[in-house]
Every structure is written in C-alpha cells, then in structure tokens.
Amino acid sequence: MNALQANISGIIKSSVIDGPGNRMVIFFQACNLNCMYCHNSHTIGLCNLCGVCVQACPTQSLKIDTANKRIIHDTETCVHCDTCIKVCPENSSPFYKKMSVENLISEILEVKDFISGITVSGGEVMLQADFLVEFFTAIRKYPELKHLSILVDSNGNVGLDKWDKILDLTDGFMIDIKAYSPQIHKQITGFSNEKILDSIQYLDKKGKLDELRLVLVPDYNNGEDEINKISTLINKLSPEVRKVLIKMRKHGIRKKYTSLKEPNPEEIRKVQNRFKEAVISVFTI
Amino acid sequence: MEDIKNRVREVLTDGCLDYKQKKHNLAYIAESTQAYPKVSDEAMEALADKKICDLFEGSAPYRPRYILPDYKLALKKGIKYLELDPPTDFDEAINFLSILYSYVPSITGYSVYLGNIDQLLLPFVADLSEESIYKKLKLFWRYIDRTLPDAFVHINIGPEDNIIARAVLKVEREVKQVVPNLTLKYDTEKTSDALLNDAIKTVFEVAKPHIANHNMITTDFKGEYGVVSCYNSLPEGGGSHTLIRLNLKKITDQHSGNTDAFFAETLPKYCEMTLDIIEARIKYLVETVKYFETDFLAQEGIIKLENFSAMFGFYGLAECVNTLMKNEGHDFTYGHSEEANQLGHRIVEEMKQHVDARPLPYCEANNGRAFIHSQSGIDIDVEETAGARIPIGEEPDIYSHINAVAPHHHLINGGISDIFHFDDTVKRNPQAVLDIIKGAFKKGMRMFTFNIANSEFIRVTGYLVRRSDLKEFREEGSRYGSTSFAANSMDNKNVDKRIAKRVNSNERTASQY
Numbered sequence: 001m002n003a004l005q006a007n008i009s010g011i012i013k014s015s016v017i018d019g020p021g022n023r024m025v026i027f028f029q030a031c032n033l034n035c036m037y038c039h040n041s042h043t044i045g046l047c048n049l050c051g052v053c054v055q056a057c058p059t060q061s062l063k064i065d066t067a068n069k070r071i072i073h074d075t076e077t078c079v080h081c082d083t084c085i086k087v088c089p090e091n092s093s094p095f096y097k098k099m100s101v102e103n104l105i106s107e108i109l110e111v112k113d114f115i116s117g118i119t120v121s122g123g124e125v126m127l128q129a130d131f132l133v134e135f136f137t138a139i140r141k142y143p144e145l146k147h148l149s150i151l152v153d154s155n156g157n158v159g160l161d162k163w164d165k166i167l168d169l170t171d172g173f174m175i176d177i178k179a180y181s182p183q184i185h186k187q188i189t190g191f192s193n194e195k196i197l198d199s200i201q202y203l204d205k206k207g208k209l210d211e212l213r214l215v216l217v218p219d220y221n222n223g224e225d226e227i228n229k230i231s232t233l234i235n236k237l238s239p240e241v242r243k244v245l246i247k248m249r250k251h252g253i254r255k256k257y258t259s260l261k262e263p264n265p266e267e268i269r270k271v272q273n274r275f276k277e278a279v280i281s282v283f284t285i
Numbered sequence: 286m287e288d289i290k291n292r293v294r295e296v297l298t299d300g301c302l303d304y305k306q307k308k309h310n311l312a313y314i315a316e317s318t319q320a321y322p323k324v325s326d327e328a329m330e331a332l333a334d335k336k337i338c339d340l341f342e343g344s345a346p347y348r349p350r351y352i353l354p355d356y357k358l359a360l361k362k363g364i365k366y367l368e369l370d371p372p373t374d375f376d377e378a379i380n381f382l383s384i385l386y387s388y389v390p391s392i393t394g395y396s397v398y399l400g401n402i403d404q405l406l407l408p409f410v411a412d413l414s415e416e417s418i419y420k421k422l423k424l425f426w427r428y429i430d431r432t433l434p435d436a437f438v439h440i441n442i443g444p445e446d447n448i449i450a451r452a453v454l455k456v457e458r459e460v461k462q463v464v465p466n467l468t469l470k471y472d473t474e475k476t477s478d479a480l481l482n483d484a485i486k487t488v489f490e491v492a493k494p495h496i497a498n499h500n501m502i503t504t505d506f507k508g509e510y511g512v513v514s515c516y517n518s519l520p521e522g523g524g525s526h527t528l529i530r531l532n533l534k535k536i537t538d539q540h541s542g543n544t545d546a547f548f549a550e551t552l553p554k555y556c557e558m559t560l561d562i563i564e565a566r567i568k569y570l571v572e573t574v575k576y577f578e579t580d581f582l583a584q585e586g587i588i589k590l591e592n593f594s595a596m597f598g599f600y601g602l603a604e605c606v607n608t609l610m611k612n613e614g615h616d617f618t619y620g621h622s623e624e625a626n627q628l629g630h631r632i633v634e635e636m637k638q639h640v641d642a643r644p645l646p647y648c649e650a651n652n653g654r655a656f657i658h659s660q661s662g663i664d665i666d667v668e669e670t671a672g673a674r675i676p677i678g679e680e681p682d683i684y685s686h687i688n689a690v691a692p693h694h695h696l697i698n699g700g701i702s703d704i705f706h707f708d709d710t711v712k713r714n715p716q717a718v719l720d721i722i723k724g725a726f727k728k729g730m731r732m733f734t735f736n737i738a739n740s741e742f743i744r745v746t747g748y749l750v751r752r753s754d755l756k757e758f759r760e761e762g763s764r765y766g767s768t769s770f771a772a773n774s775m776d777n778k779n780v781d782k783r784i785a786k787r788v789n790s791n792e793r794t795a796s797q798y
Binding site for chain 1: 682683684707708710711713714716717718719720721723724725727728
C-alpha cells in the first residue's frame, strides 16, 4: 500500500478531446492560478471543513466527519443542485476524493482495452508531482498498462525541478499560455507568469512539449502587441508543438466574471491572421 | 378477384412509384394469390398477428431471400447463360460484374451482395495508376447507385489494406451516395491501422462502412463469407433461403405466468413455430419451385444449394426482458441493470439452443441448422426495439453499452448489430474511435457501427438514407425504394433522434398494396 494519496476531483473514462485517441482523464483537485474564465472553479481550492456547504444543502445530504477530516456526501438524497459548490468560499467542493495509486490503477484496468492512454489534468496536477511519480511508475511497471501513453495537462506554473521528476515517465505535456505580459497574466489569473514561460521553453527543449494553447479573452490578451509577443515565443519553439487557439466560452464561469466577453468571429479572425503572418499554423476550437 | 383488381389499380395509379417500383409491387400482388406454404393454423395465426414476421417475403417463395454469388468463381469461369467470357482487364471485370449484378434475385429485386470488391478487382489492377482506378470506380459506383437503387445492396472490402479498398473509401467520401451499403472486414493481423483510420474518416462523411470483426466471423463459416443487406453474415456461393423473425415483445405480452414458464413453454413453442415456417418456406422454394434446378446461377455453380441455410431472426429483446422483469415485480431495465442484462443473455442463449437443436432440410451450410440473427428492425416496428439492441435514446455510456450487448455477439452467427453515437468533436480525433472499435472487438463484438450526431446521413436500421432525400420523399416520392421504408421508420420511431429517396427497400412497400 502506497502511503501517498491524491485529491481527485473526477475521472472521465472516455474523452476524445484530451490528447490523441480515446483517453481516460483524471482531474486533480487544487490549483495555483485563479483564472477568471475557469469553467471548473470548484477544483481550485481545498476544503477546510468550514461547513458553509453543509448549512446550505437543501436536502441535508452533507455532513462533516470531524474524526477523518472530510465531508460525507449522501448520494441517495443528493439532488445534484450544486448549491454546495456555488456557496463554497474556498472555490472547492465536498465531492473530491482521496485516492491512492492502487485506486487509480484499478480504475484504468476497467477500461484498458479501449484507450490509447491517460491524461492527468486539474486543477493543477503538478502540485501533486510526488504522487505523479509513484502513479506513473506504477503504470509503467504494470504489464497490461505499460503501453499506455501518459499526457500531462498543466498550467505550467511550477519550478523546473518539478518537471524533472516526471519527465522520463511522461510522453508529453499540454500547457496553456494565458498571456505573455506578466501584467495581463496577473489580470487573467491573479498571478504572474515567469515560471510558466520558463516551463514552456524547458519542456520544449526536452522534446516533451506536445501542445501549447491560448485561450482568447477579448480586451485582455488579444491586443496586437500581446499576440506578437506570443508569436515570437512560439517561433522559438520546435515546429512539432501543436498550437491551439481556444475561444473563451462563458459556460460555467463564476457569476462575478460574467461581464467577460466571448470573442466574436472578427476578433478570432484577426488573431488567426496575425499568427498566419508570423507563419504559425494554429488550430482553432 | 375484385380485391386483386383494386390492389393492382392502386399500384398502377400511384404517382409516387416509378415504372420499376410498380412492376415490383405488381409481382408481389400476383404472388399473394398463391396459398402460403403449408404450416399449422396456429403458425398462420402467429404470422397474422405478427408474433412471427416473415418480413414480407411473399406467400410463394420463388427465389432465396439472400443470395451471395461466388463472384470470384464467375470471373474465373465466365457465365454461359449471359454469354460472358472471363474478363481479362479491369474494365472488362467491372463490366462483367455490372451485368451479373442485375441478374441476382432477392426479395427487393436488387442483389443484396455485390462481393468483396477489392479482392475481386485486385487481380485486374495490372499497371493502372491510382488516379485511373479511382476514376473507373467512381463511375462503377454511380452505375451501382443508379441501377440498383436499394439501400440493402451491400458491398464488402478488406481485410487487407490495398489500393482498391483505399479507392473505394475515397469514392465513398466523394460521391456521398446511399448505395451501396459498405462493410470493412477488420482483422487484427491483416488490417492496418491506417486502413481502419481511413474507414473511420469515411464514416464521418457518409456514415459507412460498418466494421466487421473478421477474426471472429470467419470461424463461423466453412468457406468465405459476406456481410449483406443489414448486417447479415452469410456464406459466399450460397446464402439464406429465408429470414423469419420472432417478435419477442409480442410473445411476452401474451405470456401469462412467470419467467420460468416463459422459458419452459412460451419461448420453445414460438421458436418451434418460427422454425416450422422456415422449413415450409425452404421446401416450397427447393422442392416446389425447384429454384436450384432451374436458375442459371445454380446451374453454373455460382451458387450451390449446399452453401445455403436459413435465418432465424428475433427482435424486441429489450421489451421482452423489461416485461418479464416487471411481471416478477422488479424495476430492472435492459441495458441498465446487470440482472436485466443477464436475463437478456439467457433468452438469447435458450433461443440459440432451440435453433441448434432443430434439423432443417437444405441447410447444409450451417450443418443442417439455421443461422440465428439479431434482426435490425423494419419500419413497422413501432413498439419493438431492433434485435438485441438497447432502445434508442436509452443507451448508457459507451463502455456500459458495449459490456451489456457484447456477450450476445458470439452466439449470433447470422449477424448482430448495435449502433453507437459520437459527438461531432470526435472528427478531430479518429484515433479515439479506432481505440474503441478495437476494445469492442476484444470484448467479443461481431460488428461495430457508429454515427456522428447530426450527420447528413441517417442510419435507419442497417441501411442509410440522406436527410435531404427523406424531406423530398415526403413531398414528392423517391427513386430509392428504401426511402419510403425510412420515412415510415422516422415517423414511427425516434430514428432521427438517434441518428441521417430515391433508394428502395421494397420488402415492405410492396405489401402495402
């Protein structure tokens, strides 16, 4: 039995949008950025047992288990209204679970015949890098699983030593560039981006940067200067890195950020054209 | 007589039918003047109230339902009856097949099987360029669609990757026709991922081919097999005299008693009755009509009686299971609960045992027994779900879906189908579908068919219609017979909820007159 456990906010057993092939995606709880457009803001924080959700639950389906420091969730009476998530002051949820490497391995075994690999995502998965080392090592050692590809979907906001820990165990990384200028990055995510820019270049140098994504947020990161800087960065990376332009969508974002604007076709075209001028081929979704 | 006259007049004056469709329907009326092959009064009653359905084969079978000519042999020997010498090049081979296709009988009037076309044409490729093959096949495909306008007309490719199979897929993506229906035989050893990938991308465009588990199906047949009509796997150089299907929903609705009584009395009784009807129809075809003594295909060895058997079909398993569960006071639903799924498997296993226990004449292809077939439904099936499928709209997530239905597949040697649906986003990631197909075959699935939501093509049961053709048909009639069949299906079922005129599927349309 491994001592380490990870906070897992959810598992999707069949995903066609998290890397090549059919993949099982494991979402880790907690993030070190706080993006305005986060669609899963309940995966940002960790539960501190404050009990606000327990009070707010209309069907009394939540209870604090003080001894084990966790929230007990009654699936029989829960009506999935998500009130608990909406009221949580920590951007957390009572639903994430502590899971061991063994737990996760047995989840993969159920679907192993149907998948090309697994993708770990978040939250910010690199915050649990030590767990990933054990988890990925276990996959690589397991005869029926060792052929699976392992992809990491990260915001890149960690020190380089963290990447070194799992570099050899991982097939590739998918990283977001939320903005190039630190000020704009701070506006969008609440944090600066020096580590992220370093990580992007480091992973590329190591031949492990699979995909770089830019989520387009009008009035924030679509200015000419900003896109030009991002283009310059991209042009320094290996041409094999897949570049994806993602239209920011308002679905599921927190109430306080509903004033954000989704990009219109003209705004998208403008950015696409700028990339084209810089001879960068970008896939838009 | 007055009744016949009126039926004939109705056909003659129906503005929605073209000349050929009228002729087909007139023939059906003429056939209906003959007495049904001799079966018990009880069996006739079961046919009348649709507990057993003969799929409008007609009351006097004068041709087998499914014929799979040995086209390879025909190309090698030539055909005396048609004064055709063996072809010597690609053009001659296509011309030879085009002529032969129009002489192959079926219930709809159009051949249900056009051969494993890549294997047939490969010997004639010589030094033809890819471009030239593509052009010739495109014209061939146009010929097939315009002269055999029936969505049950089925062609096969694979399992090996080759220049013809690739060209066929390219033509399919280009011409976007409903006809011919298409199956790729997939073999884990022989089929490349690249070919399967190409096939998957073709499904994104035109909702075909179906992917057949070649490793599995090939063990059920003594020789070569073909996938024909709607997912029917049958021996080449032979076929099936008839397909009679048992309506599991109807026999369960009328069953009084518990589940044990269903297994002890009702199910065996109606299995036997279905097999009685099959036997009577086979004897009529072989002994009264003497089809195999008189047709040139049999006389010249392109088909052989010893390569024929018959098909025992069933449908409405989902409703049968749910009703039996309800009668026992359980709220377990087929496709969603392990108890219900287990009961479903037991029913299929018991049916298979009854079918395997009953010797039938002229069924040498399957050692004197019928092939069992999970019948994929026709337009009149308003309340019954096709074969052993999970009802449309109630399908669980893809893994639960596969795990629920896969255990049936190894039993159903005559063919079985389940349709899976993917969101449009999968188009960017064909590898994902490839992963799932390989996984499904590892779990024992015999056939894998999938659709993309909101595609231009709608898979109705086992065949396709174009969304636009349906719309036009409702307004002005169609060149395809299967469109009217599809229009009825769309009206009767949520087929387009799940799922895509000119094309025919005459098996039922004729019976309307």
